[in-house]
Amino acid sequence: MKSLIRKLQNRDQTSRILENTLIFGLFVFMALIPFHLVIKKMVPDPIGTYWKEILLALLVLLSILYMIFSGRMVLPKKRLGLAIGVYLGFILFRFLIDGSGVVGWWGLYISIMYLPIFYVVFIILENNPSTLKKYLFVVVAAGTIISLGGIIEFIFNIALWPSTELTIRQGFPDMYIYGTHIRRVYFVLDSPTTLANTLALILPFSIAFLFTSKKMFHRLFYGLASILMFTCIIFTFSRGIWVALAIAFVPVAILFLREKGRMWTFSFVGALILLGIVIIIVLGNRASTQLQTEKLTFELNASEYKKIVLQSAQPLIDFDPNKSNFEIQNWNLPDPIMKQNDSRSILYMHPISEEVQDEITFPLEINQSSVLKFSIAMAKEVWSTENGDGVTFKIYLQGVNDSSKDKFVFVRYINPKSNPSDRRWRNYLVDLSEWKNEKVLLHLITQSGPNANNNFDWAGWGELELGQIENLQNVNNINQGANPIITHIRSIFNWGTDETNRDRLAAWNLGLDAWKKSPIWGMGLGTTGTAALRTFPESAFVTESQLLKSIVELGIPGLLIYLYLWLEIVRSLVGIYQDNDNNFDKKFILALVSSFAVVFIDGLVYQNLEVKQVNAYFWLLVGILVYLNNRPKKTQTTQTN
Incomplete structure (x- = not known):
């Protein structure tokens, strides 16, 4: 009997150790996931890159051991658990039958990523409900830190932790609203859109805790955290998240008003609206400091570009360039929006070496309304990952008799191997009227990318043409006097001429065309997005x-299962909201509703579940929802307070 008691005691002790280790490990995972790029840079591989996956595997193993030693097999009892199982099972099924090698492995990883987190969270909360609030505090604290970093980044107008990923895509770590020197912040993440998605998912919980906290210090902290996150989301200038938050918060705000603390709600919402107005006014004044090159350069969509006919137009190569051995080629590139090939004559240039740029100079005499019309691209033969690091295209104007206005009038970096939106012609007009009645030297320059690698830098200047436009303002998408902030906000609804929206339209067209090739079964795991860019980038x-x-990867069954998962999430949210009388839970459930709504709405226009921290926090929230949904009805939940 004593031996049995000792064994049971040892078993209980081991179970408690496993439980505490599991709880602590999940704290570490949730606290550090927003900083995974910092860890990647500071810690040697493979730990620096794969610490998240290693830690998650350990957490899953600890969960299994905990259930064995505690003698409790914990399983979700409601339909949401079944939906997650069906979702996971179908992905594994497709992986097994598709047999697509490394593409399939990457597709499996991207599709599942941190899904097991939900079960780890569920097991912990089933045995330690009080940790729920602590985990959410860790998430809010992490969001507060990265928000503060983003705001500091905006104030000092500098990238505090330059993104390697962003540098690869665009050639430099700074990101601005197009046409201005207004910074889009990202702090330690890889892009402003990623930061906005992460903060929008966290913000509702900070607000919920603000309304449920009893102590003034806690209210001050959560109030400050909410304001920081809200402000930082504005500074990302991520339009998709702005729209998603606006849509998600309307029904939640209405439900909030039905709960206690109505004056609190009105006061805080009013403060946020006032803060937003102040920020927009300040930004509007700051918007006057545009980049020199952006004041003169206008990007056009393909149809508008083709409509423009310059008066007295002449090919630039007719102006006696200083280089007689230039090469003219004909390139045929796909236009994913018009769904046709676009053939153009190009002036071929290639940087001479890593340090020496390729340059051709043209002597010109500028008339009053002169403009330069052209397009740029890289040859489609060099769109794969092993081929170079992109090219910077530049145009420099140098006065023959007056050097006071010498400057770059055009600077653009494109890298089609890392940025699919560069896999087409980019079309421009440059206004040269500032040099009217002057003789100038126009320098066409191509320079190797940020890694100073000139291999495969096959650059093309398409249809270079000098001519006149009497009234540049009559050209669609050109408004030299418009406030860039207002233009950026209006571009949310501008799907005809705004190039960033047209990039998204191009991506949707490519996706729909790919789906039509296999509408029932899909193209298979890993054939789009991050997985495809890693395995076959030239056509990804x-x-x-x-x-x-x-639907593109998994066909109609995949789409139906994805929607089934979301249907069960909605059913679970409605069920626990209607069933719970506890004041904390009501506001907490509303925060869950808001966060899930943001993820779903922005997921319509962005593959946000490929973002690591969004994916991790999403499955954390799913785990919390499974736990809340698993409790008996009308259970008082003071244990979670």
Whole structure:
């Protein structure tokens, strides 16, 4: 009997150790996931890159051992657990039958990523409900830190932790609203859109805790955290998240008003609106400091570009360039929006070496309304990952008799191997009227990318043409006097001429065309997005939609299962909201509703579940929802307070 008691005691002790280790490990995972790029840079590989996956595997193993030693097999009892199982099972099934090698492995990883987190969270909360609030505090604290970093980045107008990923895509770590020197912040993440998605998912919980906290210090902390996150989301200038937050918060705000603390709600919402107005006014004044090159350069969509006919137009190569051995080629590139090939004559240039740029100089005499019309691209033969690091295209104007206005009038970096939106012609007009009635030297320059690698830098200047436009303002998409902030906000609804929206349209067209090739069964795991860019980048594309990604890769069954998962999430949210009388839970459930709504809405226009921290926090919230949904009805939940 004593031996049995000792064994049981040892078993209980081991179970408690496993439980505490599991709880602590999940704290570490949730606290550090927003900083995974910092860890990647500071810690040697493979730990620096794969610490998240290693830690998650250990957490899953600890969960299994804990259930064995505690003698409790914990399983979700409601339909949401079944939906997650069906979702996971179908992905594994497709992986097994598709047999697509490394593409399939990457597709499996991207599709599942941190899904097991939900079960780890569920097991912990089933045995330690009080940790729920602590985990959410860790998430809010992490969001507060990265928000503060983003705001500091905006104030001092500098990238505090330059993104390697962003540098690869665009050639430099700074990101601005197009046409201005207004910074889009990202702090330690890889892009402003990623930061906005992460903060929008966290913000509702900070607000919920603000309304439920009893102590003034806690209210001050959560109030400050909410304001920081809200401000930082504005500074990302991520339009998709702005729209998603606005849509998600309307029904939640209405439900909030039905709960206690109505004056608190009105006061805080009013403060946020006032803060937003102040920020927009300040930004409007700051918007006057545009980049020199952006004041003169206008990007056009393909149809508008072709409509423009310059008066007295002449090919630039007719102006006696200083280089007689230049090469003219004909390139045929796909136009994913018009769904046709676009053939153009190009002036071929290639940087001479890593240090020496390729340059051709043209002597010109500028008339009053002169403009330069052209396009740029890289040859489609060099769109794969092993071929170079992109090219910077530059145009420099140098006065023959007056050097006071010498400057770059055009600077653009493109890298089609890492940025699918560069896999087409980019079309421009440059206004040269500032040099009217002057003789100038126009320098066409191509320079190797950020890694100073000139291999495969096959650059093309398409249809270079000098001519006149009497009234540049009559050209669509050109408004030299418009406030860039207002233009950026209006571009949310501008799907005809705004190039960033047209990039998204191009991605959707590519996705739909790919789906039509295999509408029932899909193209298979890993054929789009991050997985495809890693395995066959020369033909890879990004769907720019989580919904579209599901149907392109997994066909109609994949789309239905994805929607089934979301249906059960909605059913669970409605069920626990209607069933719970506890004041904390009501506001907490509303925060869950808001966060899930943001993820789903922005997922319509962005493959947001490929973002590591968004994926991790999403499955954390799913785990919390499974736990809340698993409790008996009308259970008082003071244990979670």
